[in-house]
Structures are given as structure tokens and as C-alpha cells.
Amino acid sequence: MTFWKRFISNRGALLGLGILIAVLLVALLAPLIYPRGPWAMVQRPFLVPFTTDGLPLGTDTLGRDVLAGLVYGARVSLLVGLVSTVMALLIGVPLGALAGFYGKWVDEGAMRFTEFFQTIPNFALAIVLVAILEPSLTSITIAIAIVSWPPVARLVRAEVMSVTRREYVDAARLAGLSNMHILIRQVLPNTVSPIIVMASLMVATAILLESSLSFLGLGDPNIMSWGFQIGAARTVIRSAWWLSFFPGAAIVLTVLALNLIGEGLNDALNPHLSRKGRS
């Protein structure tokens, strides 16, 4: 069975993919749906959802359209999630690959360096980094990338170590291929499946991290994001539930979608590991 067939036979993964595509579309089309942007004050504040025509999710403390905020927030969440994951992969994959392939002191050095980052709690480090770099979209993305690459490095290192012991790598050495050639052409392509799975889950974590930072007021002040919406609604959480509920639901749905996709990818890429009873 092909990879694609296995993936779409998993109902959860298909649902996740559907939600993610919808969020992506909304994010891409945001300027067309709300040309005035998320900051425009359109009505009086604290309008309850489903009561006013044209404002299905009501308005916030300053009379801004909650739905417009959600739509624009999707752009930020997805952008930060994807870019920071790509950056984390760019740091983690080469470091882990070199450590696993060369072993000995290269491995020792790279892993001690990785542990240095792992000993500091992720979120605390991210807060410190954002505070030092001044909150902006770029600094948040960089901070999230810096706290999320160590697990990638460890995963890639372990995979590379196991693949390097296979006989075809010995055969490539005997063929006189250079170390770099063996690592990039023979070893790394055989480690992609777990990396893909991990990356899909990392995007979800990055979205959560970004929301948490924005919630604490460490987000980019010029950009509307889901975390910021929740943070701003914190003081009125008892009188205006919808201000924190809808952005929260958006985060839950997107993260859930990504997790479902990650699990589906895992089952599809490693068919022999997939759980029993579904064959």
C-alpha cells in the first residue's frame, strides 16, 4: 500500500488535514475577507455573539470584531509555527547528524551543548530571549526555534547512529565515497520519516508557545494573535466569556489538527509500528 493510501485510510489524520487546510485558507484570504484589518473599531464594545448582523462573534473591549481578530491571528500562529519549526530543524538536524555520524568527541561536544539548552525550562528560556531581543514577530520566532531544536538533535543523532551501523553504509565506505557524501546521500534520507512526524508535532508546540508568550504580553504589539486576544480578555473573563473562548477554541482546534496529522504520518510512514487491530 502506498504512503498516501495509508494516510487517508486514517480518519483522524484526514480530519486533521481538513481542519488545517481550512485554517490555512482563512489565513491566506484574511485581507480579502476583512480588508480593514483586525484593529479597526467597528461597533460598540462587548457585543454578545450571534446577536448582531455582520458580527457573528461579537466585539471586544474596544469594539473590534472578534472574528476578524481570529482570522488575522491564524496568519500569525501558522507563520510562527512553520518558520520556527524550519529554523529548529536547520539547527537540530545538522548538529544531530554530525554527532551521530562521527561519534566520539564530536558527539560528546554536540550533546553537552544540547543538554545545556535542555536543562533550562523551555518556556522560561523563551521569555528571557524575547525580553532581551524586544518583542517582535522575528524575535518570537527565533526564541521558539532556539528552545525547540534540542529534541530534534537528539532524535536525529539516534536515527543516524542506528542507520550508520547498517551494512549498506559499510558498502558505501568500501566504494570509496567521502564521509559527507555518505552522510547526506546514504544516511540522512533514511532518517526522514521520524523527523517529518516530529516536525508536524513541533508546529503544534510552537503555536502553543507563541500563544503563551502573547498571553503574557510578550507578543509583537503590532500584530493580532490568538494569545494576545486571550490575554487582553483576561480581565473581563467573567463578564465577556466569548473574548477568550473563541481564540482558545481556535488554538485547540489547530493544535489538535496538527497532532492528528502527526499521528497519521507516524502510522503511515512506519506501517509496522502502527497500533494493532486496525489492519
Place this chain on the structure above:
Amino acid sequence: MSVLKITDLSIALPQGADRAFAVQDCSYQIAAGEILCVVGESGSGKSMTANAVMGLLPEGVTVATGTAEFGGKDILTVSDAEQRALRGDRIAMIFQEPMTALNPLMRIGDQIAEVFEAHKRHTPAERRAKALDLIREVQLPDPEKIIRAYPFQLSGGQRQRAMIAMALALEPELLIADEPTTALDVTTQAQILKLILDLRDRRGMAVMFITHDFGVVAEIADRVIVMRYGEIVERGTATEVLEAPQHDYTKRLLAAIPSGLVAASSEVAKAPALEIRNLEKTYRVGGGLFRQPREVRAIDTVSLSIARGEVLGLVGESGSGKSTLGRAVVRLVTPDAGEVIVGGTDMAALTASDLRAARHKVQMVFQDPYASLNPRHRVMRALTDGPIAKGVAKDKARARARELMETVGLGADAVDRFPHEFSGGQRQRIGIARALAMDPELIIADEAVSALDVSIQAQVLDLLRDLRLRFDLSILFITHDLRVAAQLCDRIAVMQKGKLVEIGPVSEVFLNPQHSYTQTLLAAVPGGGWGQAAQ
């Protein structure tokens, strides 16, 4: 009076498998005190019947029709609770991998005692005494110590004895042994087979012995069943089947076994293709700040040479250092001292960049046909990567790859396929083609046919013999199987614990072994007497 009577048993495979039934219309019985050997190649369904009897069928595989009568009941239909009570008590099983079949965190004595506990027999003190008796019965050395040992402290053969002790604990009427000696060295295998024969005589239990090795059959079987594609193709007493096989398949299987008979080796007196002088390699294991590391001398001052066009067999048991020697010759392992001279250059002394340029002189054919080809590369790439790195023009390398695929009998068009589209034997042919593509002066075949079924093994050996004549190849053929070595090699070198104990022409080593270790090794080959008698 039969202990187990299987009638018209069919076991259905899940949809999408390569055939509908793992086992089809299979009927046989085992009498008390009898050893029945079930023989077949991989995928013949030989283990499935045993798994069904024990209730160990894998997910999705079910019994379609038939009965298995044991003690007056059809054990295929009894309840789980009844089946559990039968297991261990009246039917016991031993497995192929003694390492994974024992719990690594439990002492041997406790594991044996646990069998009694599971069936609520005896007091704890009695259990311990019984466990000690069993350890004595399976002839484990130093029983008082073994009872407190953990599995990792035992050798493979000792672990298998411990497994047998567990199986015997409740004096079963039927013992099912699924390839119990396949993972063991020949000398250990011979001891375990003898132990099983002894126990059968002493206890009068029935034994169902599943194996792929006709040598083992000759050694142990009373009656034999030969299986292919889930069907029984031949049955009879051991002598009937081995001496006068009726079915074509059995005949072919028997013909494919490398015979113990030795051809007179041709004299080779040409320039050496490989010369090894005083090679040494020591591994240091463990050790720390205050502990001395344990030293293992994998290669202990070995010197030998291989002439151009000669096949030298390197035999030895696991841990003898034969594979390390092979890997040291190609410098996948760097030796501590000594010289490895191939075509005038000392491979052991080259720097990394010189080594890469000299790599093509020695090539290797690996053991595991599934791990030795990159699953993401087409065959064409596996065959051309090396030559292109060596400086051969791309289209030339491609043309040569097609030619080589013809040579090894797979057809030029097969180059565009992926490794998973080939069977184990075909992959091994690709491995040979890959080695030839580099135009090496010496090929090292490290257990190159050990992972293959006998009939496939014979074909690959034929190919190697043919190639050797056509290209005047020099081969260092590393194997644990003396019969295979006798078939292909001109000279044999025997290694034990890193030392070369004997080297000489095949006929000399086999018919007139000098070193006591070689004698032990030859005596341990299963079915040795039968192999020669059949010729």
C-alpha cells in the same frame, strides 16, 4: 498411542497475504517418546502448526478447519483458561532466540520456579529445590551459581539449556522446539541436540522439532515431515526421507545441501592477492576511572596469504574473530599492528584520503541481504556510486552495471528497481554485482550465504564458483558452516579465540585435521555421518 493428533488442520492468513492458507489440510500425529521433525524453508508454514497448538497464532491469523487432539480434547477449541493450564504443564515450548526468550531482569532460578508458581505447585522452598534439580538435569555447570545468575551472564548455549529446564519443569508430555539450535554454534548445537535426545530417552516425552537443517534432522529425527507452501509434501521415517526421498522438492532440498564430501583442491601457486602479516586487534570493553577495562583479543597475531584466483575459507565459531579479520582487511576496522598487503600496498597503514582511493581493491559481500542495500536507492545507484566516485565516466559505469546484472543472472532491466522488489537470494546477487563493479583484486564474503535458505544458498554458491572461474577472482570466504566452506574453498583456515589454529588445503583439514579444535568442530557438524554416506 499418539500424544498429539492433528487432523485436516488449515490455518487462514489475513486477506492480502501472499497465499490464502499458512497451512493447508495438514494431518499428522506424534507418539510418546518420538521425535518428529518438521522441515521446510522459510515461509513454508512449518512453525504455524506449533503456534496454533500452543495458542500463539499472530494477530489476524486464525484456524480455519481441523482439529488437534491432545489428551482426548481438541485443544484448538478449548477455553483460554483451559489452554493456559495446558501450557507449560502438559505441552511446553522452546524458542529460537534464547536471549529474548528469557526475562533479562530475573535470575535463572526464579524464572524456573515461576513456572511452578504459575501452576500453583509446591511450596517456595520445594520450588527452589526442584529448580536446582532441573538445572542439574540439563547439565548446566555449577548449578548453585547458575540458579542465582542473570541471563546475560550465560552463554547462548547455557541460556538454551535454561530454557529447556523451564520447559521440562512440569514434566510435559509434549515438547515443541522451534529451531532451538539455529542461533547456536555447531559445537553448542551438537550438545543441545544430545541433551534433547537424552531427555527424550529418560522421560519418554514426545518432541516436535521444527528446523530447516537436514543435518539436524539426520542427527535427531525418528520421523520427518517435509513442508512446502503450507502443505506436507513428504512424510516418513528419518531413514526413508533422507536416503530415498520420493517427492521432487525433498530431492532438490537434499541435493542443495553442501555435501561433506571434499573435492581434491587444485594447486594454486601464483602471486599472492592478499598477504596478512602479524595482524593484531584488541578491543577494550568497559573500564572506568578505577576499573581496568576488559581486553578481548579479536585478532591475535594472524598471518596468512591468499593467492590470485584462490578461495580461502575462514571458519570459526561466533566470537572467534573471523569477521573482525575480514573487516580489518578492508579497513572497516583499523588493526592495532601488522600489515595487510593487497597488490603491493599496505591497507593497514594508509591515511584516510589514500585509503579512499585504494578502497576499490578489496570489496565485501555482506551477510544480511536486507540491510546491505540502501532501501531508498535504485539498484543502478548501488552499482554505479562506487565506480563514479572512483572516476569512471557515468555512462560507462551505467553500461557496466547492466552488464553485471546479466552476469549475476538478474537481467539488465532489473537495475531500475528498488531493493525491496527482490528476494533475499536476488539481493545477495546484487551485493555480489556491487562488489564486482569496483573491479577488486580480492572479494571478502562475510557469511554471504548464511542468511539464505538451502536451495537459494546452493544457487548463490554456484554463482560464486562460476564467477571465480570466469574472472579469476580471489575470495576470502568467511563462514561458520563447514559444509559450505568445503564446497567452495581451496584452502581452509580455522580460527579460535582470535588465533589461527590451522590452515591447509580443504582435503587435508577435513580428512586429517591436526588441531584438536578443528577435530571438535568437524565432529560437531550435525548429520556428519549421513552426509558422507549419501554420496
